[in-house]
Amino acid sequence: MRPGAELTVVLHQTRSPDNLGAVCRVMANFGFERLVVSEPFVEDFSLAEKMAVKGGHILAGMRVAPTLQEALEDCVYVVGTTSRTQVEKRTPLTPEDAARRLAEESTRGRVALLFGGEQRGLSDEDLTHCQDLLVIPTSDVQPSMNLAQSSAVLLYLCHRQGLTSAPALPQEEEAGARLGTLNALSGRMRAAMLAADFLNPQAPEHVLHELERTLMRARLTQREAELWLNAFKHLGRAVAPGTSRG
């Protein structure tokens, strides 16, 4: 089984239809489809449609469970999200470790990522249903994340966890600039900049080399080097129109 394929998102005691819809959208963004709401405080689920944007199929297929226990009953592994770093001496996972565990455990069956309600989060009792807890590290200024935003962070990580086994893209690089072209460019830069009174004719090298080094660092392609060369040919001719146009 592909890691991540069996992830269920469980929203416990969700209150805001906007959040419910936004979670549907982000689930669709990251390729997850199974959503369960347990003991929802939302009365009219159709209000969630506006925020669901192309996640409507997830809202339509959502299961409603009367209790948290029933919401989780077909899962082999559950991680509960909390903002409390101390819960009965249990050490929470980092988001990255939680995503890894969920992927590992998903080879055994359905796994769930559980979110508490907007006002109180998950209670100690709720968390007893979870094999692991996770905390998204936040700033002391504002430790409490919006439900839809924390789901975005975690579903992104779960998605990436599933993706990491994807074969790397074969990257095709364009041809690099040949040294001959770079030397020609250097000559044309010097001529144009001397003619324009930018370089000191007594000691032009120092500044010229400094500019050349910036182009070296850019790792020009051959095409780019030729563009620069051509630009300085034109500039040099325009500055000193009397000289040969060869």
Added chain:
Amino acid sequence: MRPGAELTVVLHQTRSPDNLGAVCRVMANFGFERLVVSEPFVEDFSLAEKMAVKGGHILAGMRVAPTLQEALEDCVYVVGTTSRTQVEKRTPLTPEDAARRLAEESTRGRVALLFGGEQRGLSDEDLTHCQDLLVIPTSDVQPSMNLAQSSAVLLYLCHRQGLTSAPALPQEEEAGARLGTLNALSGRMRAAMLAADFLNPQAPEHVLHELERTLMRARLTQREAELWLNAFKHLGRAVAPGTSRG
């Protein structure tokens, strides 16, 4: 400087006060404070307060810039978020690589994470202001993420990046080129190259942007950017000697 300390969040053409507020909240969650909105379509910023929840100080301190260019002018490095994987042959970064680059570049000065508007995202023109692009990998079912949710994912990663490299780097880098200087350079390059008949006056952008991108890749220091600027000031004057020497 602590990596991540200098991150600016820039929202271009944001339309929804709810999104603006939600971005403030998630910035507060992850310890970021500097917010700029450019060309905002929001008329009444106070409507964003409800969603900002303890991120009100960020909303209050937000800077409003009339153009994207002005929003970015004090930054040395900008990553633009897009859902398009093909933008003028530029290969976008992954979110993780972008967070890493932002942390690295933040040792040189202010860095920005740029988000486009809800309806059209960032245009090709907007993206020319970005040294790098990033794409959050999403499912084909619903590739378009909500602004507040994509900011949650990316600010989480930036926060983690800052945390993981916790001890400040003792390495002192020279100050990076500010975007204001780079924009001035771009203007001078255009003028000199047009006057020298190198650029096609009907469509100068394509070639000009190609050259500019090579300088972006070089990660110019402020000193180097000023050298180039000065060089093109001289070249432009020498090509068109009748114009003012101011």
